[in-house]
Amino acid sequence: MIPSVLPTYNRAPLSFVKGEGSWLIEADGRRFLDLGAGIAVNALGHANPALTEALTTQAQNLWHVSNLYQIPQQQQLADKLVDATFADTVFFTNSGTESCELAVKMARKYWHDKGQPERHVIITFDGSFHGRSSAGIAAAGSEKMTKGFAPLLPGFRHLPFGDHDAIKEAMKQPDVAGILIEPVQGEGGIRPLPDVCLKGIRALCDETGALMMLDEVQCGVSRTGKLFAHEWAGVSPDIMMVAKGIGGGFPLGAVLATEDAASGMTAGTHGSTYGGNPLGCAVGNKVMEIVSDPAFLEDVNRKAGLLRQGLESLVARFPDVFESVRGLGLMLGIKCKVTNVDVVKAAYDAGLLTVPAGDNVVRLLPALNIPDEDIAEALNRFEKVATEVQPS
Numbered sequence: 001m002i003p004s005v006l007p008t009y010n011r012a013p014l015s016f017v018k019g020e021g022s023w024l025i026e027a028d029g030r031r032f033l034d035l036g037a038g039i040a041v042n043a044l045g046h047a048n049p050a051l052t053e054a055l056t057t058q059a060q061n062l063w064h065v066s067n068l069y070q071i072p073q074q075q076q077l078a079d080k081l082v083d084a085t086f087a088d089t090v091f092f093t094n095s096g097t098e099s100c101e102l103a104v105k106m107a108r109k110y111w112h113d114k115g116q117p118e119r120h121v122i123i124t125f126d127g128s129f130h131g132r133s134s135a136g137i138a139a140a141g142s143e144k145m146t147k148g149f150a151p152l153l154p155g156f157r158h159l160p161f162g163d164h165d166a167i168k169e170a171m172k173q174p175d176v177a178g179i180l181i182e183p184v185q186g187e188g189g190i191r192p193l194p195d196v197c198l199k200g201i202r203a204l205c206d207e208t209g210a211l212m213m214l215d216e217v218q219c220g221v222s223r224t225g226k227l228f229a230h231e232w233a234g235v236s237p238d239i240m241m242v243a244k245g246i247g248g249g250f251p252l253g254a255v256l257a258t259e260d261a262a263s264g265m266t267a268g269t270h271g272s273t274y275g276g277n278p279l280g281c282a283v284g285n286k287v288m289e290i291v292s293d294p295a296f297l298e299d300v301n302r303k304a305g306l307l308r309q310g311l312e313s314l315v316a317r318f319p320d321v322f323e324s325v326r327g328l329g330l331m332l333g334i335k336c337k338v339t340n341v342d343v344v345k346a347a348y349d350a351g352l353l354t355v356p357a358g359d360n361v362v363r364l365l366p367a368l369n370i371p372d373e374d375i376a377e378a379l380n381r382f383e384k385v386a387t388e389v390q391p392s
């Protein structure tokens with residue numbers, strides 16, 4: 001008999017009743033150190049007092065109003081994002097995949113309104129992940145996500161990740177609307193795109209007019225130690241997808257764009273019942289206030305250094321278990337020699353939560369404010385895990 005919850009997830013036999021900072025707690029009191037943070041969602045830890053306050057204060061006044069009306073919390077958050085980034089304008093969504101939908105629509109509408117509707121192809125990359133909607137799976141293109149769901153949304157061209165010659169060649173085609181890439185691939189196995197590649201993509205977009213579209217759903221919102229990951233390369237996109245961390249655990253996403261890139265999106269061309277609702281935006285405003293503070297970002301980078309140093313040392317001490325550490329800031333991956341899922345399972349037994357990713361990688365995406373002592377404890381537990389899974 002089919003379970004009452006549609007069985008699309010492979011769930012671990014863990015069930016939490018409470019969260020406190022970087023810890024999740026089961027009903028019997030067993031505590032787990034959470035280095036997954038809801039896959040980069042709980043950017044400020046579980047039950048963060050400042051976010052709880054923002055949410056409950058808003059909840060006592062107004063939960064939802066339609067986008068038929070002005071929503072001041074939405075306006076404030078849009079202003080904050082515009083002030084802090086390349087963007088001139090923002091549309092709010094409820095998830096990463098919805099942000100992907102709009103990014104694709106925006107790029108196509110841009111060229112349609114410029115009188116070149118034949119420019120509708122979006123270049124994307126192997127190993128990418130952009131969500132589970134029809135546009136999201138067609139954009140990522142992997143068989144694992146698309147099998148059985150044909151016909152797929154047309155108009156995507158897939159290239160090997162970071163192959164600049166292939167990108168150069170593909171960008172010459174007259175039907176290219178834009179290029180969509182994660183500055184650091186998350187699901188694909190924590191693969192940072194070299195700065196030189198992002199710079200090269202920006203230059204090719206400037207040459208051809210194609211729109212540079214970044215998916216910062218996982219790597220954005222201070223996760224890499226800059227407010228948005230592309231800032232490390234010193235270039236800015238035309239369109240950017242955001243979600244996960246921006247809501248700190250409340251479902252919230254956004255598409256940020258330049259005035260030019262967004263020029264096709266006039267009244268009636270897009271909408272969302274819940275996108276930008278007062279509850280989500282009240283939390284988003286508080287998240288932005290905290291994570292965009294330079295002192296906070298400095299601390300993220302310091303904590304990232306501590307964690308990375310500890311992981312590098314584990315890799316050196318357990319060469320049969322781990323191969324290397326990669327990633328940026330607090331978006332780290334350990335490429336394993338043993339099976340990554342075995343490491344994740346052994347970590348459960350050690351009271352440590354990590355997340356598997358592609359390319360046999362174990363992902364570490366802790367809360368950005370994880371206390372130093374929790375980093376030290378996580379490294380102790382990881383050492384136990386390594387001993388446990390070490391081939392005899």
Ligand SMILES: Cc1ncc(COP(=O)(O)O)c(C=O)c1O
Nearest residue numbers: 095096097129130131186217218
């Ligand atoms: C880079 C990236 N894009 C898009 C998505 C989809 O986001 P959501 O699951 O919120 O729809 C994810 C989710 O993991 C992601 O990591």
